[in-house]
Amino acid sequence: MEKNTTIRAEIEKYIQREGISMQCFADASKVNPGTLSGILNRNPPRPISVNQLDLITGAMGLEEGALFEMYVDECFIHSLPHWRRLRPFLLRCSELNKLECICSVLGYLMDDLSNIPAIFETAEAMFEDDRYEAAMLLYNCVIESEKYTHSERLAISYFRIFQIQIKDNKRSLKAAVQFHLYRGRLPETYALEGLHMLSQVFALKMQWSEMEMYADELRELAQALYRNRNRFGDEHLELLKPLVYYYAQGHLLKASCYEFQGRYEESKKWIDGYADLSWFEGLDEEGRKVVDMHRVYAQGNRLCIEIKMGNTSAIYEYITYLREHPDETLEGLNTLLESANRFGYFVDAELGLFSQQLKSFWELAPDQWDTHYRKHFNAFRFASFCKVYAEYHFRKGDYAEGLGQTLHCLQLSVDNSYTEHIIGCMALFEQHRNFATPEQQHLYQKFCLGVRENEKNHAYDHSTGGYL
Template sequence: MEKNTTIRAEIEKYIQSEGISMQCFADASKVNPGTLSGILNRNPPRPISVNQLDLITEAMGLEEGALFEMYVDECFVHSLPHWRRLRPFLLRCSELNKLDCIRSVLGYLMDDLSNIPAIFETAEEMFENVRYEASMLLYDCVIESEKYTHSERLAISYFRIFQVQIKDNKRNLKAAVQFHLYRSRLPETYALEGLHMLSQVFASKMQWSEMEMYADELRELAQALYRNRNRFGDEHLELLKPLVYYYAQGHLLKASCYEFQGRYEESKQWIEGMQI
C-alpha cells in the first residue's frame, strides 16, 4: 500500500482494479450506497465510522485493521477528534492489538486536558475486557496529564498498572513503589485489594517491615469497614473479594511476617487472635 495515500484513494483504486461499480462495492461491503458516495465524492469526504471501515476493509480482502494508520491520519491528525469516533476506534485498536495506532491518537489528545476523563473511562473499559496492554497506554496518559495529585482517577490508574504488573518480578516492585503514595486515595472498592497486593509484593522481596506495615493497614481498614457495615449496612461496599477475606489475610500476613523472622510465638498469637 502506497505511503501518503488516502482511504478514499484506496477504495477508488480497488473499484477500478476489480472493474466493478460503486453500487456493486456498496452491496459487497454492506455500506449504504449514499454513505459510500459521500465518502468517495464529497469534498471534504464524509467521515467514516469504525464499523464502516471494518466493512470496507473486509470487502477489499484486506487484513483487519489494515487501514487504521490511514484512519488515524485522516480522522484525528488533520481534524479535531470527537469522542463519538475516538472511543470506538481506540476500543477496536485494543481488540486488534494495534498499539501504535493508540499511541498516535493519544499523542494528539494529551495537549487537551479536557480529554482526560474520557481517556480514563475508555481505559477502564479496556481493562474490564482484559485488553491490558492497550489500557496501560491510556492509564499512562492519565498519569502524565492529570493535574490534580489527589485525583481518585490518578490513584486508580496507578492501581490498575500495579494489578497488571504484579506478576512480573522485574516490574512489580517499581509498580508497588509508584502505587504506594496513592493507596490512601483509592475508593473502598479497591483500597483493600491494593494493600493486599502491596503486602504480597514486599513479602516476595523479603522486606518484612514494609510487608508488616501494609498487613497492619489491611487489617485495620477491613476492621473499620466491618464496623461501618454493622452500623450502616453493606449496600455501599462493592469489594473485589469478601470483607472477611481481607481481614483474615491481614492476620495471616502479619503472622507470616513474624514466622519468616523466626519470631514464632508472636506469629502464633496473630493466628490465634484472628477475631474482628
C-alpha cells in the same frame, strides 16, 4: 500500500482495479450505497465509522486494521476528533493490538486536558476486557496529564497498572513503589485490594517491614469498614472480594511476616485472628467459603510453626494434613526441609510419600502450576524449595544432586530476578564447586551471565533489594 495516500484513494483504486461499480462494492462491503457515495464523492468526504472501516477493509481483502494508520491521520490528526468515533476506534485498536495507532491518537489528545476523563473511561473499558497493554498506554497518559495530585482518577490509574504488572515479577516492584504513594486516595472499592497486593509483593521480595506495614493497614481498614457497616447498616459495600477475606488476610499476612522472621510465638497469636471467623456478621455463601478456607490455612500454619520450632512429634499430623490438602504440598515440604536442615534430622521417608507430586513440579512448566497461588508465587516458593533441598542433599553428602538442585534454584531465580535466592545459590555453588561436573560448571557460568544481563536491563534498587 502507498504512503501519503487516503482511505478514499485506496477504495477508488480497488474499485478501478477490480473493474466493479460502486454499487457492487457497496453490496460486497454491506456499507449503505448512499454512505459509500458520501465517503467517495462528497468534499470533504463523509466521516467513516470504525465499523464501516472494518467492513470496507474486509471487502478489499485486506488484513484487519490495515487502514487504521490512515484513519488516524485523516480523522484525528488533521480533523477535529470526536469521542463518538475516538472511543470505538481506540477499543478496536486494543482488540487488534494496534498499540502504535493508540500512541499516535494519544499524542494528539494530550494537548487538550479536557480529554483526560474520556481517556480514563476508555482505559477502564479496556481493562475490563483484559486488553492490558493497551489500557496501560491510556493509564500512563492519565498519569502524565492529570494536574490534580489528589485525584481519585490518578490513584486508580496507578492501581490498575499495579494490578497488571503484579503478574510480572520483573516489573511488579516498580509498580508497587509507584502505587504505594497513592494508596490512601483510592476509593474503598479498591483500597483493600491495593493494600493486599502491596503486602504480597514485599513478601516475595523478603522485605518484612514493608510487608508488615501494609498487612497492618489492610487489617485496620478492614476492621474500620466492618465497624462502619455494622454501625450504619451499609450492606452494599462494593469490594473486589468479600470483606471477611481482607480481614482474614490481614491477620494471615501478619502471621506469615513473623513466621518468615523466625518469630514463631508471635506468629501463633496472629494465626488465632483468622482461625475461626464464624462470628463475622453479614456472611454470604462466598464469605462462608472464605471462613472455611482460612480455618484450613490456620490448621496447616499452626502445624507448620510447630515443625519450624523443631517439634518433630507434629510431623505425622502435618503429613496427614498435606495429603488431605495437596495444594499445600510445595509449601509443606519446604517447611519440613527447612526444619530438618536446621535441627539436623532427615525426612527421606516423608519425602518419599510425595514422590509423584515432586516429580510433577519438575516436569510442569510454571504456567501450568494450577494451585490457589499465583504463577510467580509458585515459582518463588519452588525456587525456595530447590534451595533447601540442595542444602539437605549436601548434608547427606549427595553433592551431585545438591548441585543439581542449586542450579535449578539459580535458573528460576535468574529468570524471575529473585535476588536473595541468587545470592544464596551462588554461595552454595561456590562452597561445593570442587564436586561439580564440567556440565554443571558450564550451566553455572551461563546463569551468572544471566545475572549480569539482569543488571544491564533492570536498574538495581538498593533501597528495596531488587530489580526495578
